[in-house]
Amino acid sequence: MKQELSSEQLLSVIFDYMAKITGENQLERVLVLMANMGREMIVADRCAVWLIDEVNEELFTTVAHGTKPIRIPYGSGLVGHSIRTGEPIVIEDAAADPRHHAETDRITGYVTKSVITIPFRNSDGRIIGAYQAVNKLTEAAIFTSKDIELLSLAASYAGKSLESVMLHQEIIDTQREIISTMGEIGEIRSKETGNHVRRVAEFSYALARSLGLSEHDADVLRTVSPMHDIGKVAIPDSILNKPGKLTDAEYDIIKSHTKIGHQLLRGSRRELLHAAAIVAEQHHEKWNGEGYPNGLAGEEIHIFGRITAVADVFDALSAERVYKAAWPIEKIEQLFRDERGKHFDPDVVDAFFRVLPELIEIRDRFSDKEA
Incomplete structure (x- = not known):
């Protein structure tokens, strides 16, 4: 079993990761840093950063500790409920909660017990994704109101940085599409x-x-x-x-x-x-x-x-x-x-x-x- 972090350890984790996140402009790396920060702050076994795919009406995570990228229908599962309502969710036994997307456990072979889910917002206040940590590693093995506060703090900091990186990535992707299209036009002629x-x-x-x-x-x-x-x-x-x-x-x-x-x-x-x-x-x-x-x-x-x-x-x-x-x-x-x-x-x-x-x-x- 692990112990809760001391105040000094928490500050060290926060400052260390926020410095790294602020200096990053690659979306995949920011998501990894966010997941690692969340996991360390609240002493969880795993942490995932979920984003919204509005075009396909899905939620997806490219960074989920111990698993491959996952996609689920928008609104499904605990993360879907949290994003839809804008409210954090803390449960002690995922299997007993009808909102839990049990199919994900079946696919991954992982047993989810305690769960905490915190939506995060962009600078306009719009929800753009959620933190989700699973299986508290302390002796009590359940997430607490303090964990909500800590993960909400991480979501507040990281959500703003994530928005900036996503906008940067959108600009890069647009440039790539323009370049590819223009290149093909030149060759067709x-x-x-x-x-x-x-x-x-x-x-x-x-x-x-x-x-x-x-x-x-x-x-x-x-x-x-x-x-x-x-x-x-x-x-x-x-x-x-x-x-x-x-x-x-x-x-x-x-x-x-x-x-x-x-x-x-x-x-x-x-x-x-x-x-x-x-x-x-x-x-x-x-x-x-x-x-x-x-x-x-x-x-x-x-x-x-x-x-x-x-x-x-x-x-x-x-x-x-x-x-x-x-x-x-x-x-x-x-x-x-x-x-x-x-x-x-x-x-x-x-x-x-x-x-x-x-x-x-x-x-x-x-x-x-x-x-």
Whole structure:
């Protein structure tokens, strides 16, 4: 059995977790910190942070100690009742309470006895979710009015921080949707498929991780790489889809898509759009300085541009089109060996060979035949 925390221990837990929560902008991490804080403050075995999915009329938790993410119908269970009424709930024996969602115990194999549920609100006073802790670990094994006060305090602090993070996440998700849609629009104009941008995105992520980029940077690149050809929206169809060989003047117009893409995106201070501007401008630069539009060489080219160059060329060569057959993998491998240190960054080419089986799996998974 465990003991209740002393006043000093409680203050230490509160200040420690609130400092961590305040400094976080990743929703999943904030939810984990909230669950851990609640569990420690009231000496519970487990704690879950429930949120409302208004679109599907469900309650869900992505963070529930000892279990996988759970979804239940809105209004069901103890947590549903607490959220609907706005009132905290404390019970000693969940099995004896008809409001308890026993199906969750059946699915998880966990036996819920004592339960405390506290709804939390945003800055406008609207309920956006609830804390739920189960099975008090002290000798008495039941939650008390003091636990209500403590968990309500945690909910008051954490609910405001959670709202801020959720708004931040909504902005990021909106940017991702816009970027993905715009990327597909750019490819459709040049008679590519949506799967082309999906493949380039996944190729770029795999290469970035193999090169040792952080998860954050690799995910940013995966998100923005579909915008690499967005500048093509300004290229006339007569040139973009010309069946024969381009004249020098027409080729210069095609090459201008890099500058156009950069100009479309460069004004934003948002991280994703700023990164997209870099990729749009630099994905045709070459390691030896013979690329375009700026003739950058070596590490003058941003790593995002160097990675996208390899991902884009690999897809162009390995994907079948109505106007060309896919290159055999041996021929593609030889091209990358030949162009290592010329067109492509040697380190990115080395990463390409390390993850080639993964790239082939991605190519097959997002085949145009499935588009």
